[in-house]
Amino acid sequence: MMNNPPHPNARRGRTVTDQDAREISRVEELSYELKVGEVMTANVKSVTAEMKIAGVLEILRQGRISGVPVLDAGGEIIGILSIEDVVRAMERNHLTAPVSEYMSHRLITVSDFDSVVKAIKTFSEYRVGRLPVLNEQGKLTGIITKGDVTRGILNALQKDYKEEELRRYRASHLFEDITSDRTSLILRYEIAAKDYQRGGEASSHIKRALLRLGASPQLARQCGIAIYEAEINLIIHTDNGGVIRVQIEPHRILMQTTDTGPGIANIEQALTPGWSTATQEARNMGFGAGMGLVNIRRCVNRMELDSTPGKGTKLTMEILLRPEERFREEGDPEAE
C-alpha cells in the first residue's frame, strides 16, 4: 500500500464496504439504464431572440432557473441564454439589448432517448451546466441539469431500495408469518447429467434463498459449498441427472440429492479423500478431485450416503442450526 497514491476518486475518511461498492456500481448501472427523458425537466420556459434581456431576467428570477433555451418562430432551438450571459449584459448596463446579442449560439444538446450517462459525459466534456433536450424530430422537449441527474438517480435508487427491503422483509419473516405445527420450505432443483455449463447454478440459488430468509453469511456459505459438491456429483457421475431437494426449517436445513444410477459400488472408497471415478473430460475441467464428499462431510452435521449399483444414490446432508442461527418462528421473542 505504501507506493499506492490515493485514487483521485477515493472517498476519504472511511472504508468502502462491499455493500457500498454494490451501491456505487448500481449508480453506474442506473446512469446507463435511465434515459434523459425520464429525469429531465419538461415543459421548460423558452424565450425568443428578439426579447430584451431585462424580460429574460424576470423569467429567470420568477422561475428560479439559471438558463433558458432560445427558440425561433418555428419553435426550433437556436441558442441558449444563461444567467452568466445576463450578468455580462448587466455589467455593460445593456439590459435593453435583444437576447440574440448575448445568447450562446453553440448548441450542445442531448436526445431524450439518450442514456443519462451521455448527458453526464457531455456536461464534463463541454463544461456546461445545462443541456437542451431534443426529441427524435429535433424539437425541444426539456432541459437537463446536473441536479436533474442526481435527483433522477436518487429517486431510482430509492425505488430499488424499497422494493428490495420489502422482498427481504417478507422473506425473512416467512416462518414468523405462517402458523403451523411445523413449517418447512422446500426448494427443488432438477439437475441434468453432463450439463457442466450450469454446474453451481442450483447451489447459487440456494445460497441466495438462504440469505434472503435471513440466514447468516457463514451458514449460507456452508450450505452453498455442501450443495455445490452434491450438485456437481449429479452432473458428472449420474446417467440421467437427479434432483436436489432442500428442506428449510427454523431449526435445521435438510438437503438431499437423489438419482437413478449408476450407483456407487464401494461407498467406503467413494468417501476416501482423493478417490474419484470422474472421466477425463470432467477432470480436465477441474472436477473429480475426489474431494467432493469429503468437503460435504466437513460442512454438515450429518451426512448419509445410500447407494445401490444399477438403481441409484441418495445423499442426505443435514445442518442443525445453533440457537442463534435459527429462523425466527411465530411467538419467538423479538431478537435484540
Add this chain to the structure above:
Amino acid sequence: MNLQTLITDLQLKTYTQTADLENIIPSGGYASDLLSCVMAGAKPGNLWVTVQSHLNIVAVAALTECCAILISEAAEPDAEVIARANEQGVPLLGSSQGSYQLVAALSQRGIN
C-alpha cells in the same frame, strides 16, 4: 494492495466491468485448478489463481466469495463466462503468465 493496483502492476487483463476495483483488497490468495480444493480451501475475499476458464469457475468463486478470479496461461474465458461473471459480480482477470509466476508476484506484493 488493491485489485486496480495489481492489475496495473502485473499488467492483467480485465474481462469484467467491475466498478471500484480500487476498493477491493484481497484478503489473501488461493491457487488451484481443482474446483473441490477451491471449495474447501479458498477463504472469503481471496484472489483465486487458476488456469481454468470455463463457466463453473464463476459459480465456485461466487459460492466461496472470492474477490476475483485470475486466469493464468492466457486461457481466455468465452463470452458466456464473462457475462455470468458480470452478473454475479465476480471480477475476471487474466494474464499470459503461469500460475506459479503469478502467485510469486502476488506474494511479493503482500498477498499471501
